[in-house]
Amino acid sequence: MEDDFVDRFEELYGVAYRAAYGVLGNRHEAEECAQESLARLLTRWPRVNTYAAPWVARVSINLAIDRVRADQRAARLRPSEPAERSETDLSDRRRDLAAALVALPRRQREAIVLRYLVDLSERETAGAMGCTVGTVKSTVSRGLDHLRTELGGTWIWDEA
Amino acid sequence: MTFDDLHDPDPPRPGMCEFAIVAERANAIRRRRAQIAVRSTCVVLALGAAITLAFTRFDRDDGGMVPADTPSPTVPVTSLTQTTTTSPPAPTGDAAPILLADASLLTGLPPIEMSAVPIPIGATGRSEIVALDDGQICTRTDVGPVSECAPAGVGLYAVDENLSVTVVADDEVRLNFLVVGATCSRTPLSRTDVVVWTCNDLDVEQTTAEVRDDGIVVIASEQER
Numbered sequence: 001m002e003d004d005f006v007d008r009f010e011e012l013y014g015v016a017y018r019a020a021y022g023v024l025g026n027r028h029e030a031e032e033c034a035q036e037s038l039a040r041l042l043t044r045w046p047r048v049n050t051y052a053a054p055w056v057a058r059v060s061i062n063l064a065i066d067r068v069r070a071d072q073r074a075a076r077l078r079p080s081e082p083a084e085r086s087e088t089d090l091s092d093r094r095r096d097l098a099a100a101l102v103a104l105p106r107r108q109r110e111a112i113v114l115r116y117l118v119d120l121s122e123r124e125t126a127g128a129m130g131c132t133v134g135t136v137k138s139t140v141s142r143g144l145d146h147l148r149t150e151l152g153g154t155w156i157w158d159e160a
Numbered sequence: 161m162t163f164d165d166l167h168d169p170d171p172p173r174p175g176m177c178e179f180a181i182v183a184e185r186a187n188a189i190r191r192r193r194a195q196i197a198v199r200s201t202c203v204v205l206a207l208g209a210a211i212t213l214a215f216t217r218f219d220r221d222d223g224g225m226v227p228a229d230t231p232s233p234t235v236p237v238t239s240l241t242q243t244t245t246t247s248p249p250a251p252t253g254d255a256a257p258i259l260l261a262d263a264s265l266l267t268g269l270p271p272i273e274m275s276a277v278p279i280p281i282g283a284t285g286r287s288e289i290v291a292l293d294d295g296q297i298c299t300r301t302d303v304g305p306v307s308e309c310a311p312a313g314v315g316l317y318a319v320d321e322n323l324s325v326t327v328v329a330d331d332e333v334r335l336n337f338l339v340v341g342a343t344c345s346r347t348p349l350s351r352t353d354v355v356v357w358t359c360n361d362l363d364v365e366q367t368t369a370e371v372r373d374d375g376i377v378v379i380a381s382e383q384e385r
Contacts, residue, residue: 006179013174013182022166031172039185043193093161116163 005045008052013038015053015118015128016060022117023064023098025090033063053128054110061101061113068098100150108143115140257368260318260325260379287319289328289356297328316377318364325364327357327379338380339367 013034020033037059041052048055072095101109107129114125115136126136172178289299298309299319315330329335335357337344344359362381370378 009179009182010174013178014171017171018167021168021171022163025166027168027172030168031178034174035178035181035185038182039189042182042186043189090165094166097166117166119163119167 002042002045004049005042009038012041012052012056015114015120016056018118019057019060019113020064022113023061023068023094023101025094029067030064033060033067036060036063051128051130054114054130057113057118057128058106058110061109061117065098065102068095096151097147100147103150104143104146108139108146111136111139112143112147257370257378257380260327260364260367260369287326299326299328316369318367318369325359325362325367327359329355329357329377331355334376336376336378338378340381342381 016034016037017030020037021027021030024030024033037056040059041048041056045052101112104112110129111125114120114128115122120128122133122136122140125140126133129136131139287299289297291297292309296309297317315333316327316335318325318327327335333355335355337357337359339359339362342359342362344357344362347356347358357379359379367379367381370380372378
Protein backbone atom coordinates (compact mmCIF):
# COMPACT_ATOMS: atom_id res chain seq x y z
CA MET A 1 0.00 0.00 0.00
CA GLU A 2 2.75 2.48 0.93
CA ASP A 3 4.61 1.76 -2.29
CA ASP A 4 2.24 4.26 -3.85
CA PHE A 5 3.44 6.79 -1.33
CA VAL A 6 7.07 6.17 -2.28
CA ASP A 7 6.19 6.58 -5.94
CA ARG A 8 4.42 9.88 -5.36
CA PHE A 9 6.74 11.19 -2.67
CA GLU A 10 8.62 13.69 -4.84
CA GLU A 11 5.44 15.08 -6.40
CA LEU A 12 3.64 15.47 -3.07
CA TYR A 13 6.70 16.90 -1.36
CA GLY A 14 6.83 19.57 -4.06
CA VAL A 15 3.14 20.37 -3.54
CA ALA A 16 3.60 20.71 0.21
CA TYR A 17 6.79 22.73 -0.11
CA ARG A 18 5.44 25.23 -2.63
CA ALA A 19 2.24 25.73 -0.64
CA ALA A 20 4.19 26.52 2.52
CA TYR A 21 6.83 28.63 0.79
CA GLY A 22 4.14 30.86 -0.68
CA VAL A 23 3.21 32.25 2.70
CA LEU A 24 6.50 31.74 4.55
CA GLY A 25 9.12 32.79 1.99
CA ASN A 26 11.67 30.80 3.93
CA ARG A 27 13.14 27.65 2.48
CA HIS A 28 14.04 25.99 5.78
CA GLU A 29 10.65 26.62 7.36
CA ALA A 30 8.85 25.56 4.20
CA GLU A 31 10.76 22.29 4.19
CA GLU A 32 9.83 21.76 7.84
CA CYS A 33 6.16 22.20 6.97
CA ALA A 34 6.48 19.93 3.95
CA GLN A 35 8.13 17.16 5.96
CA GLU A 36 5.57 17.37 8.77
CA SER A 37 2.63 17.34 6.36
CA LEU A 38 4.14 14.41 4.42
CA ALA A 39 4.64 12.51 7.69
CA ARG A 40 0.99 13.07 8.64
CA LEU A 41 -0.03 12.03 5.15
CA LEU A 42 1.97 8.80 5.46
CA THR A 43 0.18 7.83 8.69
CA ARG A 44 -3.18 8.30 6.96
CA TRP A 45 -2.18 7.10 3.53
CA PRO A 46 -4.73 4.29 3.09
CA ARG A 47 -7.57 6.73 3.74
CA VAL A 48 -6.45 9.86 1.91
CA ASN A 49 -4.36 8.57 -0.98
CA THR A 50 -7.11 9.25 -3.47
CA TYR A 51 -6.97 12.99 -2.77
CA ALA A 52 -3.45 13.23 -1.43
CA ALA A 53 -2.39 16.41 -3.24
CA PRO A 54 -5.10 18.76 -1.97
CA TRP A 55 -4.92 17.11 1.43
CA VAL A 56 -1.20 17.62 1.82
CA ALA A 57 -1.44 21.14 0.40
CA ARG A 58 -4.09 22.02 2.95
CA VAL A 59 -2.10 20.59 5.85
CA SER A 60 1.08 22.28 4.70
CA ILE A 61 -0.54 25.69 4.23
CA ASN A 62 -2.17 25.38 7.66
CA LEU A 63 1.19 24.58 9.25
CA ALA A 64 2.71 27.56 7.44
CA ILE A 65 -0.07 29.87 8.58
CA ASP A 66 0.44 28.67 12.15
CA ARG A 67 4.11 29.62 11.86
CA VAL A 68 3.22 33.06 10.51
CA ARG A 69 0.90 33.64 13.43
CA ALA A 70 3.54 32.45 15.89
CA ASP A 71 6.04 34.84 14.33
CA GLN A 72 3.54 37.68 14.62
CA ARG A 73 3.00 36.94 18.29
CA ALA A 74 6.74 36.81 18.89
CA ALA A 75 7.28 40.05 16.95
CA ARG A 76 4.77 41.85 19.14
CA LEU A 77 6.78 40.86 22.21
CA ARG A 78 10.17 42.05 21.03
CA PRO A 79 11.35 45.54 20.04
CA SER A 80 11.16 46.28 16.33
CA GLU A 81 14.32 45.66 14.36
CA PRO A 82 15.33 47.58 11.27
CA ALA A 83 15.11 45.58 8.03
CA GLU A 84 15.58 46.28 4.36
CA ARG A 85 12.55 47.88 2.85
CA SER A 86 11.97 45.39 0.04
CA GLU A 87 12.38 42.40 2.35
CA THR A 88 9.94 43.88 4.86
CA ASP A 89 7.42 44.57 2.13
CA LEU A 90 7.53 41.04 0.82
CA SER A 91 7.23 39.58 4.29
CA ASP A 92 4.29 41.83 4.99
CA ARG A 93 2.63 40.74 1.77
CA ARG A 94 3.08 37.10 2.62
CA ARG A 95 1.67 37.71 6.09
CA ASP A 96 -1.32 39.55 4.63
CA LEU A 97 -1.86 36.71 2.19
CA ALA A 98 -1.74 34.15 5.02
CA ALA A 99 -4.36 36.11 6.94
CA ALA A 100 -6.54 36.41 3.85
CA LEU A 101 -6.23 32.69 3.08
CA VAL A 102 -7.36 31.81 6.58
CA ALA A 103 -10.59 33.72 5.96
CA LEU A 104 -11.39 31.74 2.80
CA PRO A 105 -13.74 28.75 2.75
CA ARG A 106 -11.80 25.47 2.66
CA ARG A 107 -12.45 24.58 -0.99
CA GLN A 108 -11.61 28.07 -2.18
CA ARG A 109 -8.41 28.06 -0.15
CA GLU A 110 -7.44 24.66 -1.57
CA ALA A 111 -8.11 25.83 -5.09
CA ILE A 112 -6.14 29.07 -4.66
CA VAL A 113 -3.20 27.31 -3.02
CA LEU A 114 -3.01 24.55 -5.63
CA ARG A 115 -3.56 26.91 -8.52
CA TYR A 116 -1.33 29.82 -7.53
CA LEU A 117 1.04 28.79 -4.76
CA VAL A 118 1.70 25.22 -5.86
CA ASP A 119 1.42 26.52 -9.42
CA LEU A 120 -0.64 23.69 -10.89
CA SER A 121 -2.59 24.19 -14.09
CA GLU A 122 -6.36 24.31 -13.97
CA ARG A 123 -6.53 20.76 -15.30
CA GLU A 124 -4.03 19.54 -12.70
CA THR A 125 -5.88 21.40 -9.95
CA ALA A 126 -9.15 19.82 -11.04
CA GLY A 127 -7.54 16.38 -11.00
CA ALA A 128 -6.09 16.94 -7.56
CA MET A 129 -9.36 18.22 -6.13
CA GLY A 130 -11.47 15.59 -7.86
CA CYS A 131 -13.68 18.06 -9.68
CA THR A 132 -14.09 19.54 -13.14
CA VAL A 133 -12.05 22.34 -14.68
CA GLY A 134 -15.19 24.49 -14.66
CA THR A 135 -15.59 24.00 -10.94
CA VAL A 136 -11.97 24.95 -10.41
CA LYS A 137 -12.47 28.13 -12.44
CA SER A 138 -15.54 29.19 -10.52
CA THR A 139 -14.04 28.29 -7.15
CA VAL A 140 -10.82 30.14 -7.90
CA SER A 141 -12.77 33.14 -9.15
CA ARG A 142 -14.78 33.38 -5.95
CA GLY A 143 -11.62 32.95 -3.92
CA LEU A 144 -9.83 35.70 -5.77
CA ASP A 145 -12.79 38.02 -5.24
CA HIS A 146 -12.41 37.45 -1.53
CA LEU A 147 -8.68 38.04 -1.69
CA ARG A 148 -9.12 41.28 -3.69
CA THR A 149 -11.44 42.54 -1.02
CA GLU A 150 -9.04 41.59 1.72
CA LEU A 151 -5.75 42.59 0.11
CA GLY A 152 -6.71 45.60 -1.96
CA GLY A 153 -5.11 46.88 -5.12
CA THR A 154 -1.45 46.31 -4.38
CA TRP A 155 -1.70 42.87 -5.97
CA ILE A 156 -1.92 42.15 -9.68
CA TRP A 157 -4.47 39.42 -10.15
CA ASP A 158 -4.20 37.06 -13.04
CA GLU A 159 -6.99 34.55 -13.52
CA ALA A 160 -5.81 33.35 -16.88
CA MET B 161 2.84 42.05 -6.95
CA THR B 162 1.66 38.67 -8.25
CA PHE B 163 1.60 35.14 -6.99
CA ASP B 164 4.67 34.43 -9.10
CA ASP B 165 6.68 36.67 -6.77
CA LEU B 166 5.88 34.26 -3.95
CA HIS B 167 7.37 31.19 -5.60
CA ASP B 168 10.78 29.78 -4.78
CA PRO B 169 12.79 30.12 -7.99
CA ASP B 170 14.87 27.09 -7.10
CA PRO B 171 12.74 24.66 -5.04
CA PRO B 172 14.62 21.76 -3.44
CA ARG B 173 14.32 18.27 -4.89
CA PRO B 174 13.60 15.77 -2.13
CA GLY B 175 15.86 12.75 -1.88
CA MET B 176 16.40 9.78 0.37
CA CYS B 177 17.38 12.03 3.24
CA GLU B 178 14.04 13.87 3.17
CA PHE B 179 12.19 10.58 2.80
CA ALA B 180 13.97 9.19 5.87
CA ILE B 181 13.05 12.28 7.87
CA VAL B 182 9.41 11.97 6.82
CA ALA B 183 9.33 8.26 7.66
CA GLU B 184 10.86 8.91 11.08
CA ARG B 185 8.35 11.65 11.80
CA ALA B 186 5.51 9.36 10.73
CA ASN B 187 6.75 6.70 13.13
CA ALA B 188 6.90 9.28 15.92
CA ILE B 189 3.30 10.29 15.17
CA ARG B 190 2.21 6.63 15.26
CA ARG B 191 3.98 6.13 18.60
CA ARG B 192 2.27 9.21 20.06
CA ARG B 193 -1.10 7.97 18.85
CA ALA B 194 -0.48 4.54 20.35
CA GLN B 195 0.48 6.09 23.68
CA ILE B 196 -2.63 8.25 23.64
CA ALA B 197 -4.77 5.21 22.81
CA VAL B 198 -3.25 3.23 25.67
CA ARG B 199 -3.72 6.09 28.11
CA SER B 200 -7.28 6.62 26.97
CA THR B 201 -8.02 2.92 27.38
CA CYS B 202 -6.53 2.98 30.88
CA VAL B 203 -8.62 6.00 31.81
CA VAL B 204 -11.78 4.37 30.47
CA LEU B 205 -11.05 1.12 32.32
CA ALA B 206 -10.28 2.98 35.54
CA LEU B 207 -13.49 4.96 35.23
CA GLY B 208 -15.46 1.80 34.56
CA ALA B 209 -13.92 0.08 37.57
CA ALA B 210 -14.61 3.09 39.77
CA ILE B 211 -18.23 3.27 38.65
CA THR B 212 -18.68 -0.48 39.15
CA LEU B 213 -17.11 -0.26 42.60
CA ALA B 214 -19.32 2.68 43.50
CA PHE B 215 -22.45 0.82 42.42
CA THR B 216 -21.32 -2.29 44.29
CA ARG B 217 -20.83 -0.31 47.48
CA PHE B 218 -24.10 1.48 46.95
CA ASP B 219 -25.85 -1.88 46.60
CA ARG B 220 -24.10 -3.25 49.67
CA ASP B 221 -25.05 -0.21 51.72
CA ASP B 222 -28.57 -0.76 50.56
CA GLY B 223 -28.53 -4.31 51.94
CA GLY B 224 -28.63 -5.89 48.49
CA MET B 225 -25.17 -7.42 48.28
CA VAL B 226 -22.94 -8.92 50.89
CA PRO B 227 -19.32 -9.95 50.35
CA ALA B 228 -19.08 -13.65 49.75
CA ASP B 229 -16.46 -14.56 52.31
CA THR B 230 -16.88 -11.87 54.92
CA PRO B 231 -19.42 -12.27 57.71
CA SER B 232 -21.86 -9.43 57.78
CA PRO B 233 -21.70 -7.06 60.70
CA THR B 234 -24.20 -7.60 63.45
CA VAL B 235 -26.79 -4.88 63.73
CA PRO B 236 -28.03 -4.26 67.25
CA VAL B 237 -31.76 -4.00 67.58
CA THR B 238 -33.70 -3.10 70.63
CA SER B 239 -37.25 -4.13 70.16
CA LEU B 240 -39.06 -3.52 66.89
CA THR B 241 -37.74 -4.32 63.48
CA GLN B 242 -38.94 -5.62 60.19
CA THR B 243 -36.91 -6.56 57.17
CA THR B 244 -37.97 -6.51 53.55
CA THR B 245 -40.85 -5.14 51.60
CA THR B 246 -42.22 -8.34 50.12
CA SER B 247 -44.98 -9.93 52.12
CA PRO B 248 -44.79 -13.68 52.52
CA PRO B 249 -47.89 -15.68 51.86
CA ALA B 250 -49.85 -15.54 55.04
CA PRO B 251 -50.93 -18.94 56.31
CA THR B 252 -54.56 -19.72 56.38
CA GLY B 253 -56.47 -20.94 59.37
CA ASP B 254 -55.21 -20.70 62.89
CA ALA B 255 -53.34 -17.47 63.58
CA ALA B 256 -52.91 -17.99 67.29
CA PRO B 257 -49.44 -17.55 68.76
CA ILE B 258 -47.36 -20.65 68.96
CA LEU B 259 -44.23 -21.29 70.91
CA LEU B 260 -41.16 -20.22 69.08
CA ALA B 261 -39.63 -23.61 69.68
CA ASP B 262 -42.34 -25.05 67.46
CA ALA B 263 -42.07 -22.38 64.84
CA SER B 264 -40.95 -24.64 62.03
CA LEU B 265 -43.39 -24.79 59.10
CA LEU B 266 -44.82 -21.56 60.39
CA THR B 267 -44.71 -19.58 57.17
CA GLY B 268 -44.57 -22.25 54.54
CA LEU B 269 -41.99 -20.44 52.46
CA PRO B 270 -39.90 -22.18 49.80
CA PRO B 271 -36.75 -23.95 50.92
CA ILE B 272 -34.10 -21.66 52.27
CA GLU B 273 -31.00 -21.75 50.15
CA MET B 274 -27.83 -21.92 52.11
CA SER B 275 -24.25 -22.62 51.31
CA ALA B 276 -22.64 -25.90 52.20
CA VAL B 277 -20.26 -24.08 54.50
CA PRO B 278 -21.45 -23.90 58.11
CA ILE B 279 -22.35 -20.40 59.21
CA PRO B 280 -21.44 -19.28 62.72
CA ILE B 281 -24.14 -17.73 64.86
CA GLY B 282 -23.54 -15.06 67.45
CA ALA B 283 -20.39 -13.50 68.71
CA THR B 284 -18.95 -16.64 70.25
CA GLY B 285 -19.07 -18.65 67.07
CA ARG B 286 -19.75 -21.78 69.07
CA SER B 287 -22.96 -22.44 67.19
CA GLU B 288 -23.40 -22.61 63.47
CA ILE B 289 -25.99 -23.20 60.81
CA VAL B 290 -25.54 -25.92 58.21
CA ALA B 291 -27.63 -26.95 55.26
CA LEU B 292 -28.02 -30.66 54.65
CA ASP B 293 -28.22 -32.29 51.25
CA ASP B 294 -31.94 -32.96 51.62
CA GLY B 295 -32.67 -29.23 52.09
CA GLN B 296 -32.95 -29.26 55.83
CA ILE B 297 -31.38 -26.41 57.70
CA CYS B 298 -29.77 -27.33 60.96
CA THR B 299 -27.98 -25.61 63.76
CA ARG B 300 -25.25 -27.30 65.72
CA THR B 301 -22.82 -26.34 68.41
CA ASP B 302 -19.21 -27.23 68.80
CA VAL B 303 -20.02 -29.38 71.78
CA GLY B 304 -22.51 -31.72 70.25
CA PRO B 305 -24.08 -33.19 67.14
CA VAL B 306 -26.79 -31.56 65.07
CA SER B 307 -29.16 -30.10 67.58
CA GLU B 308 -31.97 -28.50 65.63
CA CYS B 309 -33.04 -28.92 62.05
CA ALA B 310 -35.71 -27.24 60.01
CA PRO B 311 -37.19 -29.32 57.20
CA ALA B 312 -36.97 -28.12 53.64
CA GLY B 313 -39.56 -25.50 52.90
CA VAL B 314 -39.48 -23.88 56.23
CA GLY B 315 -39.22 -20.15 56.33
CA LEU B 316 -38.79 -19.71 60.01
CA TYR B 317 -37.56 -21.66 62.96
CA ALA B 318 -35.94 -20.96 66.29
CA VAL B 319 -33.24 -22.61 68.27
CA ASP B 320 -32.08 -22.06 71.79
CA GLU B 321 -28.41 -21.30 71.73
CA ASN B 322 -27.37 -21.65 75.35
CA LEU B 323 -28.44 -18.38 76.96
CA SER B 324 -29.92 -16.80 73.88
CA VAL B 325 -32.55 -17.54 71.29
CA THR B 326 -31.60 -17.74 67.66
CA VAL B 327 -34.31 -17.22 65.08
CA VAL B 328 -33.53 -18.19 61.50
CA ALA B 329 -35.84 -16.77 58.86
CA ASP B 330 -36.07 -16.37 55.15
CA ASP B 331 -35.18 -12.82 54.25
CA GLU B 332 -38.71 -12.32 52.97
CA VAL B 333 -40.19 -12.95 56.38
CA ARG B 334 -41.04 -9.70 58.06
CA LEU B 335 -40.20 -10.24 61.69
CA ASN B 336 -41.44 -7.94 64.38
CA PHE B 337 -39.97 -8.44 67.82
CA LEU B 338 -42.18 -7.41 70.68
CA VAL B 339 -39.68 -8.23 73.35
CA VAL B 340 -38.97 -6.06 76.34
CA GLY B 341 -35.74 -6.49 78.23
CA ALA B 342 -34.11 -8.58 75.56
CA THR B 343 -31.46 -7.42 73.12
CA CYS B 344 -31.76 -8.79 69.62
CA SER B 345 -29.31 -8.48 66.79
CA ARG B 346 -29.88 -9.15 63.11
CA THR B 347 -27.28 -10.89 61.00
CA PRO B 348 -27.82 -11.30 57.26
CA LEU B 349 -25.83 -14.31 56.16
CA SER B 350 -23.68 -14.34 53.11
CA ARG B 351 -24.68 -16.28 49.99
CA THR B 352 -28.10 -17.04 51.43
CA ASP B 353 -31.50 -15.52 51.72
CA VAL B 354 -31.43 -16.31 55.41
CA VAL B 355 -31.48 -13.84 58.23
CA VAL B 356 -30.42 -14.90 61.71
CA TRP B 357 -31.76 -13.08 64.71
CA THR B 358 -30.04 -13.68 68.01
CA CYS B 359 -31.80 -12.45 71.15
CA ASN B 360 -30.15 -12.52 74.53
CA ASP B 361 -31.98 -13.04 77.83
CA LEU B 362 -34.83 -14.77 76.13
CA ASP B 363 -36.24 -18.17 76.90
CA VAL B 364 -37.33 -19.98 73.80
CA GLU B 365 -39.95 -21.85 75.78
CA GLN B 366 -41.50 -18.56 76.89
CA THR B 367 -41.43 -16.91 73.48
CA THR B 368 -44.14 -17.11 70.88
CA ALA B 369 -44.39 -16.48 67.17
CA GLU B 370 -47.56 -15.25 65.54
CA VAL B 371 -48.32 -14.58 61.90
CA ARG B 372 -50.62 -11.62 61.66
CA ASP B 373 -53.04 -10.91 58.84
CA ASP B 374 -50.69 -8.37 57.36
CA GLY B 375 -48.05 -11.09 56.99
CA ILE B 376 -45.79 -9.86 59.73
CA VAL B 377 -44.47 -12.51 62.08
CA VAL B 378 -44.49 -11.18 65.62
CA ILE B 379 -41.99 -12.66 68.03
CA ALA B 380 -43.01 -11.93 71.60
CA SER B 381 -41.98 -12.96 75.05
CA GLU B 382 -44.88 -14.34 77.09
CA GLN B 383 -43.16 -13.42 80.33
CA GLU B 384 -42.64 -9.78 79.41
CA ARG B 385 -46.03 -9.11 77.92
